[in-house]
Amino acid sequence: MARFAKKRSGFRRVFTAGGSKHTHAVYVSTKRQPSKRKYIASLAVLGLLAYGGVSLLGDSDALITDLSTSPIKIISSDNFGAIDFSADFPAEGAAPTDPIALLDLIPVGPVQVSVDKGDTFYNIARRNGLSANQIGNILNDKNAERMLKRVREGDTFEFLISPLGDIEQIRFQPSVEQRLEIAVLQDGSIDVDYTKIELERRVLYASAKLADGSIYTSAKQAGLSSRVVSNMARVFRYDIDFTSDIAAGDEFAVVYEGYFDDKGSLVRSGDILAAEYVNRGKTYDAYLYESSNAVEYYSGSGRRLKKSFMRNPVDSVRITSRFNPGRKHPVLHKIRAHKGVDYGAPRGTPIYATASGKISFKGRQRGYGNVVKISHANGYVTLYAHMHKFGKINVGDVVRQGKLIGYVGSTGLATGPHLHYETIKNGKHIDPLKLTSLGNDKLSGNSLNRFKSGTSDYRRLLAKAKSEPAKIASN
Ligand SMILES: [Zn+2]
Numbered sequence: 001m002a003r004f005a006k007k008r009s010g011f012r013r014v015f016t017a018g019g020s021k022h023t024h025a026v027y028v029s030t031k032r033q034p035s036k037r038k039y040i041a042s043l044a045v046l047g048l049l050a051y052g053g054v055s056l057l058g059d060s061d062a063l064i065t066d067l068s069t070s071p072i073k074i075i076s077s078d079n080f081g082a083i084d085f086s087a088d089f090p091a092e093g094a095a096p097t098d099p100i101a102l103l104d105l106i107p108v109g110p111v112q113v114s115v116d117k118g119d120t121f122y123n124i125a126r127r128n129g130l131s132a133n134q135i136g137n138i139l140n141d142k143n144a145e146r147m148l149k150r151v152r153e154g155d156t157f158e159f160l161i162s163p164l165g166d167i168e169q170i171r172f173q174p175s176v177e178q179r180l181e182i183a184v185l186q187d188g189s190i191d192v193d194y195t196k197i198e199l200e201r202r203v204l205y206a207s208a209k210l211a212d213g214s215i216y217t218s219a220k221q222a223g224l225s226s227r228v229v230s231n232m233a234r235v236f237r238y239d240i241d242f243t244s245d246i247a248a249g250d251e252f253a254v255v256y257e258g259y260f261d262d263k264g265s266l267v268r269s270g271d272i273l274a275a276e277y278v279n280r281g282k283t284y285d286a287y288l289y290e291s292s293n294a295v296e297y298y299s300g301s302g303r304r305l306k307k308s309f310m311r312n313p314v315d316s317v318r319i320t321s322r323f324n325p326g327r328k329h330p331v332l333h334k335i336r337a338h339k340g341v342d343y344g345a346p347r348g349t350p351i352y353a354t355a356s357g358k359i360s361f362k363g364r365q366r367g368y369g370n371v372v373k374i375s376h377a378n379g380y381v382t383l384y385a386h387m388h389k390f391g392k393i394n395v396g397d398v399v400r401q402g403k404l405i406g407y408v409g410s411t412g413l414a415t416g417p418h419l420h421y422e423t424i425k426n427g428k429h430i431d432p433l434k435l436t437s438l439g440n441d442k443l444s445g446n447s448l449n450r451f452k453s454g455t456s457d458y459r460r461l462l463a464k465a466k467s468e469p470a471k472i473a474s475n
Helices: 037-051 099-105 121-127 132-139 142-148 215-221 226-235 445-467
Strands: 019-027 055-057 073-075 108-114 156-161 167-175 178-184 190-198 200-209 251-260 266-279 282-290 295-298 319-321 341-344 350-352 357-365 369-375 380-390 404-408 418-425 428-430
Touching (some): 121 132, 132 142, 142 178, 142 190, 200 215, 200 266, 200 445, 226 251, 266 445, 282 445, 357 380, 369 404
Parallel strands (some): 055 073
Antiparallel strands (some): 108 156, 251 266, 266 282, 282 295, 319 341, 380 404, 418 428
């Protein structure tokens, strides 16, 4: 599926062709496995012949006759949305005139067999009447082997069983992208059919206006899934709080990826490629863009949306002391500048790196107790003090923003558990709460030009989305 990841001039390709790949193999078995179910099935068939009506309930262990129902009906609990089984069965009510021919025509099922905890394909197949030899033949197929050895709790197999109780086919589709069909032929030999469905990527767009405060209602009316909405909320999360900021009258337009299966059904959405959100009259926009080494969202003017500094290094925010150059120290009882911010939090609360950088110090330092320092781009340093314990980090490690670096404690000079957090630029302390950027968040020069020309298609699609109802963009 490497083709989906292909990028061109900083953007993903707007269109990739779909299709499916098919492999087919036949494996010969030496012996056909008799089935104990044959006897029960025969009884059911007798019921059919005697009363002229029977309902075969899809259950792997028993066939239940229901004499009140007529004519033949196959009850299935088909939840395999991507597979169309209807072609395999005669239309309901169109009973063949010869009941003997019927025996050959109509398998039972599909019977859903779901995988229990600790179960394997081997066990399931054995329980349902396949011989070890037949299973060996199935697993000799490398596609079948690869898919079946990864069977997990909750996966579902479909068994088609002949009226005499023999397995005719096993179907397995753990994802929309691959499908396995195993046929057990009359002579007991095995036929494995593997289909790889290459999803077709298309660019979709939509727009909506919030009639009330609910973005999900408006999105639904515009034909958008809740996944697209939550992805959009994530894109704008540095600027808009979707739990409290949004209001009736807000508008948005979105350009996003949709993946279609070989039947032309939209099976899932992918990334947001561009979006515009008007929140209480203020417009925010976002474009997915690949700069030197990362794919990230930028505003239309070329500002990276993700802040290079997180505001707070701990999750539950209770600031007990702010940056203050002239305060009285609670332990030393004399005027000493508070060069950072204190966060009150229980001992053991995780502490995260507020920006990506390199661990430059980890150890004990007088009043600071257990302390970690991180060096960042453009002369920035962050410091985290009074730690109870360190995270799994070492001096020299390059850490990403959000990396767990330690736990709140009260080591060093501290009245109780809290995190003392400092930010320093070129040796000078600055107020951490005013720091959002390492100064490398804006595209400039050639990369800005490249970004501007590259976003022009998306800008046009956003404009189109705003002027038209939801639609699939043609290539
Ligand atoms: Zn402090």
